[in-house]
Amino acid sequence: MKIRKILVNSSLLAVLTAWLAFGLWANDKPRQPGDYLAQARAMTGPGWPVSTGQRPTTSGAIYLANLNGQIAELKRLNASQAENRFAPELAKLLYHRFQLTGRLEDAESALLLISGDSQKSHANADLISARILMGFHEFDKALLALEQAEKNGAPKTETAAVRRAVSGAQGADIQSKSDVSPTPENLVSQAAAWVEQGRPDKASELLRMAQDQYIDSSPFTLAWIHVQQGIIFLDNQDYATARQFFAAANERFPQYTLAAEHLAETELALGNHEVAAILYRNVVEQSEHPEFYHQLSRAEILLGNKEESQQAALLAQQGYDQLTEEYPLMFADHAVGYYIDIGDRATAISLAETNLEQRQNRSAKLLLATARECCR
DSSP: OOOOOOOOTTTSOSOOSOOOOOOEEETTEEEOHHHHHHHHHHTOBTTBTOOTTTSOOOOHHHHHHHHHHHHHHHHHHHHTOTTOTTHHHHHHHHHHHHHHHOOHHHHHHHHHHHTOTTOOOOHHHHHHHHHHHHHTTOHHHHHHHHHHHHHTTOOHHHHHHHHHHHHHHTTOOOOOOTTSOOOHHHHHHHHHHHHHTTOHHHHHHHHHHHHHHOOSSOHHHHHHHHHHHHHHHHHTTOHHHHHHHHHHHHHHOTTOHHHHHHHHHHHHHTTOHHHHHHHHHHHHHHOOOHHHHHHHHHHHHHTTOHHHHHHHHHHHHHHHHHHHHHOHHHHHHHHHHHHHHTTOHHHHHHHHHHHHHHOOSHHHHHHHHHHHHTTO
């Protein structure tokens, strides 16, 4: 069982692990979730997802190389400044690289930089801190940083967007959008809220709008938007349609771990075990996230590679045990599905309860209910 979520560009969040299926009333007639999914599926076709030929962007390799160069230069500059003047921007770029590659050490370095004693408080630094703290699911600390950013004169449109993401992660209704600008990032956040309400059709409309509004040359944002749309279909077991979006994201940005591993997941679900295993092997070379080893173990055993499967399974268990001890708030929701899979009901319930303590939304409640029902 794999727990997924739509991820906000700036925070690794904007809320979802799963959602409750329920009918909504329209014209006095109940409508079923399948109707909404069919509408979302009907939107796909030429231009959605947009291809690299239709909308060229910088290659993923060049984008990542430029990011690595910027990080290296900021590290050099920051080391020469007694007051860590470049720490906030360096933290921002390190956290972004973590979003791309999944390497936790980058996120840890970013967190350390924003927590330094010499860190000077100003609007931009506080906003960066709030976003990184959100990524670690330190929501109360993120709100404090956000309040400080507002005191220091941060633009209200930016603080409102971050506050909405935190509120949504904690279970609040985030449908209202009068106080935020309709950027691609905010549109994806709105889409996450609609998914939470069981409306993949509304979410898809916003994601398509986000794609069409994006006009920059970076490959990341388009790949990220396509991954979010793919997740909607994946969580509704429409693997073939999901694969279209993950494949588009992976073609545009092969170095983007989230796209590659979700593409591997759909290939595995479609019975393409060898393709899935190859993708997962490449993914774990870039990121040692235990979920990737867990899925690789599944792919290897389906190919009859017992020894390789056992080795991957061991790395998955060691990784999850370590991460849930060091960062229980950040990895609680991710890890529940893993512990359900291996039959560890007690750990799954404990982590689901931890997740619910900080998130009072439908997804957290459903996750706990699922953990309690498993392994009986």
